[in-house]
Amino acid sequence: MRLSLRLVSRHRALYAGCLVTLSATTVIAASQAALVEGLSRPENVHVPGLSAEELSSQLTALRGLLSVLSGLTIVMGGVLMWTSVKQVVAVRQQELALMRLAGASRGRLGSMVSLECLVIGLVAGCPAAMVGASLAGPLFAGLKAIGFFGRNVEAQFGFAVGAALTVTGVTAGTTGFAGMLASLSATRGEVVPATSAMAPRMSAASILGRIAVAIVGFGGLMCVDAKTLGPNLVLALPLAAVVPLLALAPLLIPAGAWVVGRCVGIVAPGAGRLAARRASKDRVRYARMATPLIVSVGVLGGFLVANAPDEQLRAETYRSRVAASVVASVVGVADADRAAGAVGGQTNVVARLASAKRAVSGNPQVLYFTDAVALGTLLRQSVVAGNQAAVAGLDVASSVSGTHVGDALSVLDRQGQVVIVHVVAVVNDPLFEGVFFDWEQASRILPDVTAIPVQILASPITQSEAVAALQSAGAQGAVVDRDGYIQQLEDARKANTYRSNIGIFGTIYLMSVISLIQTAMSGAWARRGEFRVLRSLGVGRRGILMTVATETIIISLVAGALVTTVLVGLGLRFASINGTSARTAIESVSWVTAASFVSVALIGLLATLVATFRSADWGG
Numbered sequence: 001m002r003l004s005l006r007l008v009s010r011h012r013a014l015y016a017g018c019l020v021t022l023s024a025t026t027v028i029a030a031s032q033a034a035l036v037e038g039l040s041r042p043e044n045v046h047v048p049g050l051s052a053e054e055l056s057s058q059l060t061a062l063r064g065l066l067s068v069l070s071g072l073t074i075v076m077g078g079v080l081m082w083t084s085v086k087q088v089v090a091v092r093q094q095e096l097a098l099m100r101l102a103g104a105s106r107g108r109l110g111s112m113v114s115l116e117c118l119v120i121g122l123v124a125g126c127p128a129a130m131v132g133a134s135l136a137g138p139l140f141a142g143l144k145a146i147g148f149f150g151r152n153v154e155a156q157f158g159f160a161v162g163a164a165l166t167v168t169g170v171t172a173g174t175t176g177f178a179g180m181l182a183s184l185s186a187t188r189g190e191v192v193p194a195t196s197a198m199a200p201r202m203s204a205a206s207i208l209g210r211i212a213v214a215i216v217g218f219g220g221l222m223c224v225d226a227k228t229l230g231p232n233l234v235l236a237l238p239l240a241a242v243v244p245l246l247a248l249a250p251l252l253i254p255a256g257a258w259v260v261g262r263c264v265g266i267v268a269p270g271a272g273r274l275a276a277r278r279a280s281k282d283r284v285r286y287a288r289m290a291t292p293l294i295v296s297v298g299v300l301g302g303f304l305v306a307n308a309p310d311e312q313l314r315a316e317t318y319r320s321r322v323a324a325s326v327v328a329s330v331v332g333v334a335d336a337d338r339a340a341g342a343v344g345g346q347t348n349v350v351a352r353l354a355s356a357k358r359a360v361s362g363n364p365q366v367l368y369f370t371d372a373v374a375l376g377t378l379l380r381q382s383v384v385a386g387n388q389a390a391v392a393g394l395d396v397a398s399s400v401s402g403t404h405v406g407d408a409l410s411v412l413d414r415q416g417q418v419v420i421v422h423v424v425a426v427v428n429d430p431l432f433e434g435v436f437f438d439w440e441q442a443s444r445i446l447p448d449v450t451a452i453p454v455q456i457l458a459s460p461i462t463q464s465e466a467v468a469a470l471q472s473a474g475a476q477g478a479v480v481d482r483d484g485y486i487q488q489l490e491d492a493r494k495a496n497t498y499r500s501n502i503g504i505f506g507t508i509y510l511m512s513v514i515s516l517i518q519t520a521m522s523g524a525w526a527r528r529g530e531f532r533v534l535r536s537l538g539v540g541r542r543g544i545l546m547t548v549a550t551e552t553i554i555i556s557l558v559a560g561a562l563v564t565t566v567l568v569g570l571g572l573r574f575a576s577i578n579g580t581s582a583r584t585a586i587e588s589v590s591w592v593t594a595a596s597f598v599s600v601a602l603i604g605l606l607a608t609l610v611a612t613f614r615s616a617d618w619g620g
Contacts, residue, residue: 018084018120021518022175023128028507030132030167031139034160038136083288083515085117085175085182087522096187110183117179121172126164129171133164210247217244241302241566245294248562249287256558257286257551289519289552289604290559296512296600297560300505301567301593308585309574314493317430318486324351324378324457326466327485330477333442336454342473347461351375352439354454355432356446361410365400366434369442372397372425378457379429386425397425397436409435414447431489509596516604524548524611531615541613548612549605556601567593 089096096109104112136157217240330339336352344350351374358367372391375381381388386405391397396409407423427436443449456477458466466479480488531544539547568586575582 018088018117018175018518019124020521021084021514022121022124022171024514025511026125026128026167026171027132027135028510029171030129030164031135033163033167034133034136034157035139037160037163038140038155038157082178082182083291084518084522085113085179086185087288087519087526089113089182089185096183100187106184106187109187110180113183114176114180118172118176121175122168125168125171125175129164129168132167133160136160207251210251213247214244217241217247241570242295242298245298245562245566246291249290249294249559252562253287253290253555253558256561257554260554260557286551286555289523290555292512292515292519292604293556293559293597293600294563295515296509297593297597298563298566299508300596301563301589302570303505304589304592305567305571305585306574308571308588309580311490311494311588312580312584315486315490318489321380321429321431322378322482322486322489323380323459324485325459325482326457326461326463326479327482327488328456328458328466328470328477328479330454330456330470330475331451333449333452333454335475335477336456338473339456339470339475339477342469342475343456343458343461343466346465346469347458349374349377349460350456350458351378352454352456354442354446354452355434356452358411358445360435366432367411367445368432368434368436369439369446370436371439372436375436375457376427378459379431381427381429384426384428386423388425388427390424391436392438393441394419394421395424396421396438397427398423399427399429399433400435401433411435411445413445414443419445509600512600513603516600517607520604520607520611524608524615527612528615531612545609545612548608552605552608553601556597556604560597560601563597 099109100106140155140157220240328339328343330336333354336354340350340352351371353368353370353375355366355368357364359365360367372388376383376388381399386397388397398407398409403423403426405423405426409421409423411419411421413419421435421437423435437445442452446452461469463479463481470477470479534544534547535541567589571586571589572582575585
């Protein structure tokens with residue numbers, strides 16, 4: 001224990017990058033855990049119009065998602081800490097080798113480094129967790145602003161002591177375990193070669209193992225039946241796509257960097273050729289520098305590519321199902337009734353449609369209030385069982401999978417009283433899944449019908465005729481034609497998809513940026529001796545900065561090429577499975593993926609230059 005404390009003090013500059021990574025990940029994880037703890041108390045959460053039972057059922061799903069985000073942050077933090085400690089251990093290679101020569105076993109060294117990391121985890125993790133626990137309120141406000149919770153949700157958060165202590169313990173334990181693994185990995189093999197300052201070469205077994213992981217990973221992606229994965233696909237696919245890339249990174253990144261470096265050397269002979277030569281010598285560091293880019297861009301791009309076929313199929317469904325020639329959007333039941341009456345004077349098929357998410361027999365579900373028969377015509381609903389014309393009073397239709405004619409469902413009315421409704425028709429409607437009430441029940445079920453958005457679907461009628469009808473009725477609203485309505489549906493679905501996943505991918509992006517900064521700091525510190533040698537040979541600070549900038553750009557380009565190749569392959573694969581256009585899918589996701597790549601690459605370049613500038617200046 002005493003030795004570990006002394007070594008922590010001695011190597012505090014080396015552990016600076018670890019402290020940055022640990023503090024940042026702990027703050028994020030603690031704030032998410034505190035948010036989960038706060039939402040575990042329904043009495044502190046208020047949503048207008050929702051009873052305690054309905055609120056509790058919706059909070060359960062939200063807590064589950066937020067728990068996943070917090071766990072993901074801790075796991076990624078552990079991976080980043082593993083990388084950080086590996087860098088520290090690599091710099092201390094000679095020190096550890098000398099200890100082995102003096103008789104210390106690998107287990108003893110592993111325990112020593114693990115204890116060092118545990119101390120760091122406690123010292124840095126505790127205050128970071130306290131800060132994170134106090135940020136539950138601002139985090140909730142930020143997620144609410146992007147529509148993650150819904151803009152009418154109100155919540156009060158105290159200081160989550162339990163969440164802070166839990167995250168502190170988990171992160172400290174994870175950091176200590178990462179130190180143990182990093183030390184054991186770095187002290188494998190013979191003792192004498194380990195004292196060499198040259199970059200280690202990968203063993204044949206390690207190379208074969210990585211190739212095997214890549215083959216299994218890519219083979220699994222190509223053979224999996226995407227349709228059997230269901231909603232898990234959007235998370236399973238991008239994470240699975242990144243694994244083989246990370247396995248191959250130490251093999252492909254240096255080779256690609258050598259090729260690109262030779263090409264860059266034509267323009268920048270010194271920096272380009274030096275980077276190309278280093279690629280084959282320092283492959284582990286090159287792969288480590290590329291890891292954040294592969295993770296952030298690969299996961300996001302994989303999600304988008306996986307989601308693109310579903311978006312295309314959904315768009316085709318919209319075009320085949322929507323039969324309304326115009327759709328008017330108004331607010332409130334009163335304006336909806338006036339607008340429907342006016343539009344009804346111009347055409348023979350008109351349906352009002354309002355929706356609200358409520359608890360149905362204890363489960364969150366969407367309730368639709370509409371003119372059932374007319375809506376069935378305008379949305380080309382097919383009746384699976386029962387009679388859609390029988391929807392009236394407390395008799396309802398349902399498009400929820402698994403419901404049958406005769407089922408009794410319980411809902412709460414505006415007074416909070418339980419109301420039993422009966423299913424008299426089962427319809428097939430992939431656009432609107434839920435329970436369909438007669439329009440007249442809206443005032444009975446919904447707490448406030450004056451502010452609820454309502455759509456008026458009608459056909460056959462032109463957009464100009466519908467606008468005139470609304471004006472004559474004194475109803476305020478916007479009118480779009482069929483194509484405009486389909487575009488609205490597509491935009492709304494994309495917005496909901498991005499909002500529901502922004503926490504996950506935002507966390508991954510942030511973790512990747514932290515990893516880049518930490519890698520830049522540790523890498524520059526480890527190369528101080530190299531920078532001093534270059535300066536003694538007459539290479540100025542500008543030349544050193546040009547060299548590391550060229551390395552970073554080369555690595556970014558190679559990593560981007562690898563990710564692009566995999567994403568194009570996945571796009572072709574899943575387009576063929578779903579019978580959709582691969583080109584459309586790739587084009588639709590390219591700008592978001594490219595923006596993510598450029599932003600992460602620029603941050604990495606800036607962090608590397610700043611860290612190198614400070615390190616080179618320190619080296620004199």
